[in-house]
Structure formats: structure tokens, C-alpha cells
Amino acid sequence: MGRDHVGKNYEQAPETVVSRAVRIALALLVAVFGGLAVAAPAVSAQSETTAGGTMRDRSGAEDEPLEGVKITVESADGTFSETAVTGADGSWQIVLPGGGDYVGTIDPSTLPAGKTLRNPDNASLSFRLNEGRNRNLLFPIGDPVDAPAAGDDGGTDDGGDALAVDVAPGDNKFIQLLVDGLKLGLIIGMCAIGLSLVFGTTGLVNFAHGEMVTIGAVTAYLFNGWLDWRISLFLAGAIAMVFTGFLGGVFDKLVWARLRKKGASLISMLVVSIGFSIFLRYVVLYRLGGRANFYSDYRIQRRIDFGPFSLPPKDIFIMGFSLFVLVMVGVLLQRTRIGKAMRAVADNRDLAESSGIDVQKVIRIVWVAGSGLAGLGGVLFGLTESIGWEMGFRLLLLMFAGTTLGGLGTAYGALLGCLVVGVFIQLSTLIIPPDTKNIGALLTLAVILLVRPQGLLGKKERIG
């Protein structure tokens, strides 16, 4: 039952692997020697059964202990009752007669002036305690807090955190999500250009495109994290991009060009692409394993605060770099001969062929460039999130949404659509629970198809 397919595990020095059993054995020592060997004395096992705590006001900037507060603990059956008064450090403790059910009550009138319980209903707390345990009772001080809910922003953020500078919490969350969404959108967009161009030039909806994204990320990970070589991520990313581009070219030469030559229908080509998608995905799983993996470079970076939003430096780089790459792609499509040829083939293949463009060559280049970009997108996505075997397939669904939204077969439409999808996914968490955030993006796809089937930038033609 080896886990040798997870190559990374080989690197671990055996001594860092502290087994659960050893941990458990330590627990045994705890049990036997009554806490002598315990690392953290604060929670050491004790022989007395106690209730206690520290009264303090943490709602302000300072952590302020409250002195002279009265707290009473009674047993549920009424046979025991004792009152404690907090000391200068705010702490109090009551020794209880043994395990059982108790009620702890704070006397709010003894609180210092201006201090109120954050939750006045919680002035009395019932609890059950086993023999020999200590129970901390919390009576938080501060302004009342609204009941929390997923996606609800609480409204009365008490400030002090890095993000709340000068901006109301609602706004900064909106802007933060917008920026996160743009980042996601730029990455999806970079990945999706190839999907859209391949569709434009050959009519094929390539379901295996997502695997190019995965392979790009995994290739870079191979050189930066998986193997011991520790090549810089920049170089590893470049290698990954070249490799996926090469792979795309090989793929076209060995598979798609042959199928086109054979005159295979688009539907059977689509099915072939699905076959490759499944096959490649599970080959990656077979070698990489099912866990999330990370590059060794730029593993963790502190976020830089920009006021309304914050980003780690690598994300700033990702956004800037992908914007640069996308502008370059735009310039290449607009200005260079091959770019024009690509657009011409996507526009009208027969016409392009009759005006002397080598359509097969253009398609080959589209495959190479599109796969390379997808690989690069995978490298960036792996950098901002993690590298896993299913990452490309999951992005593929968003790419579909984005490219359809923007207009199938148009490079700029794909980009615009993906940006919209990325932003929409993040912003939708303001309303719906985050675990369902992709639903919004995919529903948009359906709505767009109803209202504007050609997509945002697509030409109005009868489709179908």
C-alpha cells in the first residue's frame, strides 16, 4: 500500500515524521505522570475540578483586564454555590466539588462603568464538567454583535485589522473580491485563449484543453518542488510553457491533423478530445497523487496592504504579468502576419485558404500557442493556489462559461468573458454561500445563451 506515487514524500527526512503512535504514547505519559511531561503548562491536567476565566475587555485597542467583577457558580442541583471576584489581572477561579452540571452567572452590575456584556443573554452559562477538569467561562465585553451568518458581514467590525483602514467594511470587501475576481479572470482568460482560437480555426470544442493547464502547472512543479533540482520558478515556468506548447503541436500533428485529414466529423473529434481529457487527467493522478501540491518558490508571502484591498506580491506579479502577456497576444494577433492569418482562418477558413494562407500551418501554430498559454496559465494558477490533478478540468468549465459569454471563437471575447466570469464568481459570494459560488458563473452562461447566443463580442449570425 505504498504511496510512492507521491514523489514528494521521498524527500521527507524520516525523523520529521513523528508518528501518531508516538504522539499517542506521549499522551499516555500525560495520563500516567499527571502532566509532568507536558509542553504547555496552561492546559496541564489538574487534579482539582475548577471553573474560572479572565474578565477582560478586548473590544478596544488595548486588552484591558477588569477587576472586581462578581461571578457565581452554582451546581445544577443547588447544593453548591460560590462567588468569586476578579483580581487585578481580571482572573477568577472557583474550585468545584467534583464533576457534574453547573451554572455560572456574572453580576453585570459589578462591571466597571461603561462596560457591558457583548451578549447580555449570556450572563448565565450552564455547563457540564468531568472530574478533574477546568472549564473556562467566557463573558465577552463590548458592543452587541449581530448574529453571524455565512456571507453576512457583521456590520460592526470593531476595526484594528489591516483591511479596515478608512474604508467601510462593506466596500473593502467588495473591492477585495473584485480584485480577487480580476486575478482569477485574467488566469482563466489566458488559459481560454487557446480554447477559443482552436475552436475558431477548427470548430473543435477541445475538452482536453483543461489538461494542458494541469500539465503546465505540473511540469513547473516537477522542476520546482517535486524533484530535488529546485530550479527557479521563472525558469521552470518557462520550461512548462515551452513543453505544453510543444505538446500541443505534437498533439495536433499526431491526432487532430490526422483526424481532420481523415475527414472525421467534429462530433467524433469532440469525443476523442473527451477521451484524452479523461486519460490525461488520470495519468496525472497516477503519477502525482491526489493531494494539493505547492511550488517551493514563493510559497508564502505576506499580503501588501493597498487600503481598500490587499494582495501578496506574487498575486500582483501574476496580475501584471498576465495582463502583459494578454496585451502581447493582442498585439501579435493584430499586428503580425501570423496573427492576422489566425484571425483570417478563424473568420472564414475557406476564404483564408483561397487567399493563399497555409491553413494547416496556422492551425498548428494556434495549437502550439494556445497550449503554451494554457500551460503558462496553469503555472500561474498553481502559484496563486495549488497544483492538483483536477485543476485544469475544473477551470475548463469556467473557461467554457467565459468563452461562450464572450463569443465562441473570438480571442478578445474569450478574454472579456473570462474576466466577467472571474469577477462574477468572487462577487457572488456576497450573496450566495461560497461553496456554491461557481453556480452563479454557470447560470450566467445559460442566461447569456438565452439572450445573446453569440456572446458579448460574437458576431450576430444564425448559429445552428
Next chain:
Amino acid sequence: MNKTSKKLLAAGLGLSMIAAACGGDSVAGSGDGELKFGGILPETGNLAFLGPPEFAGAELAVQDINAAGGVLGKDVVWLPGDSGDNGDVANQTVDRLLGEDVDAFIGAASSGVSLTVIDKITQAGVIHFSPANTSPAFTTYDDNGLYFRTAPSDVVQGAALADLILQDGNETVAFLVLNDSYGTGLLEAAKGPYEAAGGTVTYEVVYDPKAENFDAEIGEVVAADPDAIVVIGFDETSKILTGMIEAGVGPADKAVYGTDGNMGNALASSFDDPSVVAGMRGTLPGVDVAGTLADFKAKLDAVDPALEDYSYSAETYDAMVLVALGAIAANSDDATLIAPKLNDLTKGGEKCTTFAACKDLLEADNDADIDYDGVSGPLEFGPAGEPTQASILILEFDGSGSLKVVDSIQGQIDS
């Protein structure tokens, strides 16, 4: 309709006739004198990382049982199988193993997968014994008395987690919870006691473990600015923790808590600099009452030298040993005879901690009242066939990313 089609149709009808005609050939789980265990443990799917220790535990149990002379004079048989993470794979495995006349299934790791096969197994009169299901749903499930588990219900761990958060004096807490029954079940079990003791949950979110990113969730946590953050999840915790550290709410900035799903060495090892998780604390069910665990770990390593984690290996081991003891007590390998014996074997009576020792007691007197205290805990099964007592370890990552046990909490389930 062409000729081939007609022939096929005829063949199909013929087949159904045969099916109707062939009577019962044999009864699964009935005594054939040989105790067979079937495994439905994750070899594939998103819980695949839980598989290796469970398989190792099972193989070790088989070794130990057979080394002590087996059951009913014969060696017990272990037939491993994959549970995957969706019902398809598990069902196929169960079909296959039912065909091999297994007497007890060991698995599955995921409560969800167990629910897809529990009816099939228990209605066939075979024992379904999970080492890792913690969902409270099984306590009340109509299982013909054939479902058992050695993992304690999440209620115990949840209370321990709440206790831990309270001990550390955290007045507000944010929960980041994996969307499955493990995550949401543990969330409920922890939230109740925590709020009852005066704590406030300022933010709770259930996330999709396969999500493209967790920016939105972490953004909410930052905005909520709690004293403590609890992450209940599996492997994806490494992604979330990365985001939290980058957003300034990592273990160095806040009190961060985990649970048995993620408090493993794998979490620290997914960071090149494991010190970033230093200070993160969490709960893990299980304790050594018999004092044989160091030995147990060494034996597991011998079974599978590549083991990285040991989660649920002890529970798997105990499940198999219990069933084997049950067969000795029932003097049969018929699952329906073994099942009624199992609960009593875990409580009251003469204590024994190894299969060999317990077997000796039982063989000396078939009706001997024994109390098997296993490597995973005192067991003490309640009427629902699950532990009523559990020890929860409190773990903490140190500066080198190693897990240290800092405390243990005894939990009791009222039943």
C-alpha cells in the same frame, strides 16, 4: 429489427428465465468455518490518503490474529477492496466481496460512502464495521444490529474542540468547514458547546474542497477578525492555511485550530518552512490505554514502510480483532451470530488488551465476560455499536512542524 437483434433479445429473455429458475444457492455470511474480512477502504478518490494506514492496520490485525492461531482453528482471510469516493466503486467492491462470502466488511472511511452500501451489506446479513465513520447519522440508523464502528461519534471530538478553544480564552471564533458530513457534523458538535459557554461565532462558512480558490472565504475571516480560526477539513487545509498566512491570519497571528482530518504530519510537510504552522492546535480522537502503542507503530511500519500518517490504523485494527473475538465467542463465523456478541466484548468483565490474551480467556470459557481494551481506546460500546467513551488528544505543531501531544480530554457520549 434485424436478425442479430432478435437473437440478442431472445438471449436476454432466456437469461431472465434462468435467473428466475435458479433458486438460492447459498447464504452469505453463514458459517462456513472460515472468518473472512472484506475491505471497503479508500484506494482512490479524495480520501485516498486515509487508505494506507487503514490497510496497514488491517493487515497487521490479520497477522496478529493468525499468529495467535486464527479463529475456529483456521486462519482468517483478508480480502481488500476499494471504496473510492463515490458509491459506484464501493458498490462494485461490495458485490464482489459478498460473492466471496465475506463475514464482515471493514470500512468505509467516508460516512457518505458507508451510507451507500450499509443497506446492501446489512440486509445481506453481513457485519458492516467502520473504523473511521464519525457521522452521528449511524447511531440511529436501521441496520439490523449489524453496523459497528470503532471511531467515536463527532459529538465527543466537537465538545473537546470547543473546550480547547475556550481554555485558550478565545471569545470569538470563525469556522472554515469542509462541505461534507464530517465537516458539517463536527461544526455543529463544536459550535453548540462553544456558544453555550459564552463564545461567539463571528463567521462560519462551509466550503467546497475542490474550489478554484478560497480568497472569498479567507477575506470574510479577515473581515470578521475573530480571536480564533477553526479549519475543519482534509488535504485542502494546506491551501486554506497558505491563504490565511498570507492574509495575516495564520497560526502566528491568530489562534488556529484543526481537527483529526488535517492535524497530521502531511499538513506541515506541505510547507517548505514548516515553522509557519507552529502554534496551530487541534484535536484527534484516540489514546493508548494499554501501553502497547509504540510497539503497534513499529509493527505498522514493518507492514508498510512507506506510511506517512497513522490515522485510523488503530481503529481498523481493533475492528478486526473485535470481530475475530466475536466469532470465537459465538463459536461460528456467521455474522448474525457474531454481531450480538460484539458490544459485550468491549465492556465489563476481565480486561484484556491483545487478541491472543482475549482469545485465551474465551477459549478457556466460551461464556467468559471479557473487556477488550484496544489500541484505539477502551471502546466501551453502547447499544448502537459504537464507542461511548473516547479520549481526545490535544495536539500542537512545534517550531519544526512536528506534532506534540499537549493534553488529552476524556469524553463521554450519553446514550
Next chain:
Amino acid sequence: MTADTDVLAGVSPTPGSKKPDPILIATGVSRSFGGLKAVDVEHVEIQRGLITALIGPNGAGKTTFFNLLTNFDEPDSGDRTFEGKSLNGVAAYKVANLGMVRTFQLTKALSKMTVLENMKLGATGQKGESMFRAIFPFLWRDQDNEIESAADSLLARFKMDHMREEFAGTLSGGQRKLLEMARALMVKPKMVMLDEPMAGVNPALKQSLLDHIKGLKADGMTVLFVEHDMDMVQEISDWVIVMAEGRIIAEGPPKSISENEAVVSAYLGSHHDAPLDFGDDE
């Protein structure tokens, strides 16, 4: 040239001229692709019971206009009426049920269906085409047999009865054109729209196709067809409409057309620099 042209004797040979008994009228029909106007027709009328040809150089917008007339494409603006009924917003299949059937430039023989199946598909009002009745063969069997004999007699007329069980995909290009025309007749249309019926047909079959087209007129149907081949246009059409760059530039009897200056220059001009071939290459 037949005597039928007499009905148009009084019609002025100018674009958009009024006909005495128009079956199809289009007014102000325009359609553009990506900013380029592919079709911009002010007014055109098609006389009932005659064979009208629609000609023009490559890229003139003939097929696009054809698609607009049959509602296979939606115009940006404009009105079309067929037998006095407006076609605006009417689904393409309903147009067929009104009695206007079209064929396609690239023949749409249904390859993996037999010739007979192709024919039977053409019949309208089939009971068995409802999903629920389809399950009970006794509800539609009789009608289906009638349709089959009608199909057989049409096949015999088109001299294709010997291949009724063959897959349409095995037929030659010309045979497919024939099949498509025969299939269109199964609809029992009032008007048949043929998109380049002679394209890719070998010379031997051409004459028989021509005869069949004339036969349609003899059966009282109106025919509108798109064609490049001027000889054919001269031979069978009663009236000719010429398109160039999306507009109708000339109309008139076939003879007068070849002398029309606008037509000649449009055709000549087209050889210098081929403009975009909208739609025609679908």
C-alpha cells in the same frame, strides 16, 4: 421561351417592378454581417406559376437573400409575404408548411437514411410524427403506406425507383440533387426554391434535371432558383432577377438581361477582385 411569359409582357424590366399576380413579395429586406451589408433589397416580387431565376456574381448575396426569403435567416429589417401572408417572424419549418419548399446549394441528402426514407420524410401532416401516436403503429400504418406509394410513384417519375433501399449517402452528386427535388415535391408545395440545382451535376444528368424543373411548372408550381450557369437560365427561366453586392440591379426576361449594361459590368467587375463571399460558401 414559352407563352407563359406573356403574362409578364406588360411588366417593366426594372428592379422591383410590380407583377400582375405575385406569390412572394419582399420589401426593404436587409442583412449585414459584421458591418458589411450582404443583402439590401428594396422591393422584389415573384410571379406565380413561372420559373424565375436569381443570378449574380459570386458574393452578390444570392444565397443569403434566399435564406432570408425562406426564413432560414432573420433579416435585420424588411417584410416578406407569401401568398399574402406575412412571413415576418415565422419559423422556417412553418414556411415549408405554408407551401414554400427549398433545396440547398450543398445538397442535404440525409446520408444515413435510405432513398425511400428520405422521400417519406417529405410528406406533411403525418400522424406518426407525433411522439405519442408513434408508439402505436396501428394509428399511422395506413397513412404511412399511402405515403410510401406516393413516394414510389415520384421516385419512378425521377427514375430513381431502382435505388429506393439504398442509403442516400451512396448516391452521386446529381442523384442527390434529384432526390432532394423529389423529396421537396413530397411536401406538395406551391412554390419550390432551388439553390443552384445544377452545381456539381454531370452533364448527362443536367438535361433530365432541367426537364424536371420544367415539369414543376407544368404541374402548376412556382419556381425560384439561384444559378450561375447562364445557358440554363436562358433555357428554362421566364424571368430573371440579377443581384450584385446585395442589391437587385436588374430584372427582366432572360433575353434582355444579357444585354443589360449594369449586369455586364457587375459580372466583369467581379473578376478583378473577389469580394467577400457571404454565405454562399456555407
Next chain:
Amino acid sequence: MLAGILTDTIRGLIGDQAIYFALAAIGLNIHFGYTGLLNFGQAVFMAAGAYGLSMTVVTFGGSFWVGLFVGAFVFPVILALVLGIPTLRLRADYLAMVTIATAEIFRLIARTPGLDKWTGSSDGLSGFARDFYDLSPFEPRQRYLFNLFQGNQMWVFVVGWITVGLMLLLTYLLINSPWGRVLKAIREDEDAARSLGKNAFTYKMQALILGGVIGAIGGMIRAIGTQSAQPDNFITDVTFFAWVAVILGGAGTIFGPVIGSMMLWCVLAFADTAMRQGVSSGALPDWLLTGTQVGQVRFMLVGSLLIFLAWRRPQGIFGNKEEMALDDR
């Protein structure tokens, strides 16, 4: 050992997976094989059946028989309308993308804890099939048919194959009717069908509904067989399995999908068991394949089968090669 492989293979050939994938494939065959619809969300139709049944019984406390009706008709018909109305007027690939996305949407919705009351979130729903098994003439603890099946499985087996037979009969009647002729015409060329006065949209919608309903019945049988309905039982890969079954057996043939499904599960069961035994006996070395990886190899096999079939034998094992060569697209 060999006997074990043999029984597993036979169980794959005729067992419950072959049954419900056969139904899913029959539905998909109506979509793709006869109408040319690219439905890559057959899993969500199966889920509609499973959840229609289980939600009626568990969530709303309805009877099993009402649940059967909801699962077979109400849910899949609504789903088909939702999927079809935006996409069926568009080019075929749009349906493909929307269906694959919908399958994922459904899974996410069914999983979300917010809807736990209705869907049981990630654990799904169970305990709705008792009424079905109460009717079983087979003894649950007995084994039947040469020891292949437990009593309950045997009951699913009999009912399942009868259902498959009925669906085949329905398909046969429909496809050989004028209605089926229109479907085939739409598959060959939608514009030609429309030029002959056929309302292609309506026919495509009917086909989508019919195939969806049959898929949903497959999903119900699955839910009844495992006595649970869970979101993760209906992941995208399930759709791909159904596709392999259709293409393997031959798209556009009556029996193809059933044969394809049986062969697929037979091959998978054989490969699974053979590889497992290879691993445990040491015949397959650890560096090549571990037990954990056996399940992954199965998917690689499915992927390669799709590639091979779509490329080299698009007519499937039983399809007519000449007929496929007529595809002039």
C-alpha cells in the same frame, strides 16, 4: 483465483451497474445516436431520477410509488426543458457545454449544507426503497443465480432487466415510426428537416425529454439498488461512462447501448479484479502499480476506449461500418 475473476466479470456483464448504465446509454443513444444531441450531462438526468424518488419519499414523506412518478417524469422533464430551451436552437456544442456545466451545478446544489433539509447535502438521502424490497420474492440472505447475487440484488436484477427490455421495446417502436424518421433526419441535417416543414426544435426537445426520462429511470434503479441517492454518485465521469457504452455498442442502433454497457462493465470488472490480484500476488511490481492506483487505471482505460472508438471505430463494435462511412460531414 481464476474463478473469482470469472464471477466478477460475469457480474460486471449483467450486474446492476450494467443495468443502470444501459438505461443511461439508451437515453443517451436517443439523444446522440438518433437525434445528434450532444448531451454531456446524462449524469444529471440520472440524478434527477434518483433525487425525484428519494426527495419525494424522504423529504416530503410521499409514497414510494408517487416518488417513482416524480423521479421518472416530473424532475427529468423539468430539467430537459430548462436545459433545452436556451440551447436547442443553437449549434450542437452549446448543449454540450451547458449540460456538462449543469451536471456540476446540480452536484454543488445538492451538496450545499444550506439545503440539507431537502437534499441531505453531501450524505444524500437514504431509506426510501423499503417498499420496493418488500415486494421482493427473493430471500435477502440467500444467494441466487450461481451465487452471483444476494436476494435483494436479484430482485433489482430482475426488475432492472425487465425495465431495460421495456425501454428497448419503446425505443424500437419510436425509432421505426415516422417520428423516429424525423429524429434521424434532424441528426443528419437539421436544416433539411426544417426545409421539409419539420419543427426541429420541438423534435429535439421531445428527444431530450425522452432520453432524459430513460436516463432518470436508470438513475432511479441505481438509487434503489444502492438504497441511497448522493450527489457524488452523479459526477461528470458517470456521463462519460455512459458515452463509452453508447459508442462501444454503436450509436444509432437499438441494442448497441445495452451491449456496450454490458461490455464496458465486464471489461472494467475484469481489469479491476485481474489488476488487484496481480498487485496482491506481486505479479505487478509496486513501482508500476499499487492497489491505490488500480482505480485510476480504470479511468485511463475508459479514456483510451473513447479515443480508440471515436477515432478508429466510430460505428462501435456492432455498428455498420459502411453506414458510418456515409457521414459526409
